[in-house]
Amino acid sequence: MLLYKTIISVNKQLNKLITIPFPQLETGINSVSEAGALMSSAGAKKVLIVTDKMLHSLGLTNSLCDSLTASNIEFVIFDHVTPDPTVAIVATGADFYKKHDCDAIVALGGGSPIDCAKIIGAKVVKDRPVRSLVGKLKIRKKLPPFMAIPTTAGTGSEATVAAVVSDPTARQKFAIMDPVLLPDFAIIDPSLMTGLPKAMTAATGMDALTHAVEAYIGTFNTPLTDRYAKQAIEKIFKYLPKAYEDGQDLEAREQMSIASYEAGCAFTRAFVGYVHAIAHQLGGMYHIPHGHANAVLLPMVLRFLQPYCMKRMDELAAILGLRDGEEFIDAVIELNRQLNIPTNFPELLPADIPLIAKRALAEAHGTYPVPGYMNQKQCESLLRQFLVEPPQSDNATAA
Numbered sequence: 283m284l285l286y287k288t289i290i291s292v293n294k295q296l297n298k299l300i301t302i303p304f305p306q307l308e309t310g311i312n313s314v315s316e317a318g319a320l321m322s323s324a325g326a327k328k329v330l331i332v333t334d335k336m337l338h339s340l341g342l343t344n345s346l347c348d349s350l351t352a353s354n355i356e357f358v359i360f361d362h363v364t365p366d367p368t369v370a371i372v373a374t375g376a377d378f379y380k381k382h383d384c385d386a387i388v389a390l391g392g393g394s395p396i397d398c399a400k401i402i403g404a405k406v407v408k409d410r411p412v413r414s415l416v417g418k419l420k421i422r423k424k425l426p427p428f429m430a431i432p433t434t435a436g437t438g439s440e441a442t443v444a445a446v447v448s449d450p451t452a453r454q455k456f457a458i459m460d461p462v463l464l465p466d467f468a469i470i471d472p473s474l475m476t477g478l479p480k481a482m483t484a485a486t487g488m489d490a491l492t493h494a495v496e497a498y499i500g501t502f503n504t505p506l507t508d509r510y511a512k513q514a515i516e517k518i519f520k521y522l523p524k525a526y527e528d529g530q531d532l533e534a535r536e537q538m539s540i541a542s543y544e545a546g547c548a549f550t551r552a553f554v555g556y557v558h559a560i561a562h563q564l565g566g567m568y569h570i571p572h573g574h575a576n577a578v579l580l581p582m583v584l585r586f587l588q589p590y591c592m593k594r595m596d597e598l599a600a601i602l603g604l605r606d607g608e609e610f611i612d613a614v615i616e617l618n619r620q621l622n623i624p625t626n627f628p629e630l631l632p633a634d635i636p637l638i639a640k641r642a643l644a645e646a647h648g649t650y651p652v653p654g655y656m657n658q659k660q661c662e663s664l665l666r667q668f669l670v671e672p673p674q675s676d677n678a679t680a681a
């Protein structure tokens with residue numbers, strides 16, 4: 283573990299040298315109508331709209347298309363994005379962009395279309411296999427003018443320098459991190475989110491909570507990321523149950539979309555941790571939705587980490603008026619219960635656990651500034667707790 287600690291402390295100093303910008307932000311009901319003027323200000327003449335078939339068929343792209351047309355901007359729609367977009371979909375999207383002579387990109391959708399659009403943009407300016415862009419700072423070239431319009435309140439991808447891509451052959455998800463992936467513009471319009479189904483509302487909201495919590499307890503936090511994380515956590519506990527109960531509650535949708543953005547601003551600088559490292563493996567292997575995987579994992583991972591970051595966990599508890607980190611973990615469990623999120627993964631196979639643990643630790647160590655370290659045995663033991671019939675004697679505890 284000494285090696286990882288050394289790498290992380292060097293990375294922490296390097297991380298401070300990197301300027302992470304914020305997107306130009308428009309918020310509010312019907313703010314999507316600003317899209318055309320903003321893209322016009324960036325010189326866009328022909329936009330590639332990246333979305334998915336569901337959102338297109340629900341008519342969620344209509345206001346965006348109207349706004350582009352009103353600003354005399356042509357567009358073509360690439361709606362082939364699937365949840366957890368693959369390297370092949372990205373490559374098809376980049377070909378589509380070139381074939382139609384586009385000069386700008388607008389992503390409308392959840393994290394999947396936004397991430398797909400980010401990597402299409404990267405592939406357009408850096409014509410290399412997508413897998414070779416995986417990791418940190420592999421692009422380093424300005425993307426075409428780029429706008430993100432989230433339709434879920436979860437990933438915060440509109441505020442981050444990260445994009446996630448799946449490789450079905452390897453059954454893995456990979457993160458690409460580079461400041462050039464940060465959108466030039468973000469439009470947060472809660473009226474696009476009222477049709478998000480209950481289960482997706484719950485899962486994506488818990489993704490945002492996980493971003494804020496992992497950013498707060500990780501060792502790359504700064505006063506600014508702390509502020510964003512705390513604001514997000516307060517909003518999520520207050521408004522996620524409301525958005526879940528009544529999807530039409532525009533105030534709850536709006537507050538959740540701001541919380542998701544704030545959590546994105548926190549983790550784009552302060553990074554995430556073991557919850558994400560493990561969730562990415564569960565997504566790559568079983569296609570478990572990202573936010574759902576995070577939600578199920580979060581309480582157990584926090585129990586493991588709490589001895590390493592008691593003060594930080596107590597501070598999280600204080601945001602909710604609770605006494606200590608234990609009570610904060612109980613509040614996360616209670617929130618999951620209210621959102622009907624289960625406590626196990628029926629898809630998880632005991633035989634896959636060693637590989638999932640190995641890959642998760644490889645993703646986390648040296649990259650994510652976790653407050654305490656987990657070894658292979660501890661990670662496997664933690665994972666076994668999520669089997670539908672967990673072994674009684676197996677308890678993942680801090681070393």
Ligand SMILES: NC(=O)c1ccc[n+]([C@@H]2O[C@H](COP(=O)([O-])OP(=O)(O)OC[C@H]3O[C@@H](n4cnc5c(N)ncnc54)[C@H](O)[C@@H]3O)[C@@H](O)[C@H]2O)c1
Nearest residue numbers: 336365366392393394433434437439442444446477478572
């Ligand atoms: N780049 C980042 O910083 C970052 C952070 C976290 C997660 N991610 C990635 O984002 C992806 C997950 O994104 P997501 O959780 O937003 O889900 P998603 O984009 O995969 O969408 C999930 C489903 O919800 C539907 N949907 C989305 N918005 C809707 C709406 N308003 N109404 C009705 N249906 C709607 C979609 O059509 C889709 O079927 C994962 O691949 C994850 O790894 C990226």
Ligand SMILES: [Fe+2]
Nearest residue numbers: 437489493572
């Ligand atoms: Fe996430």
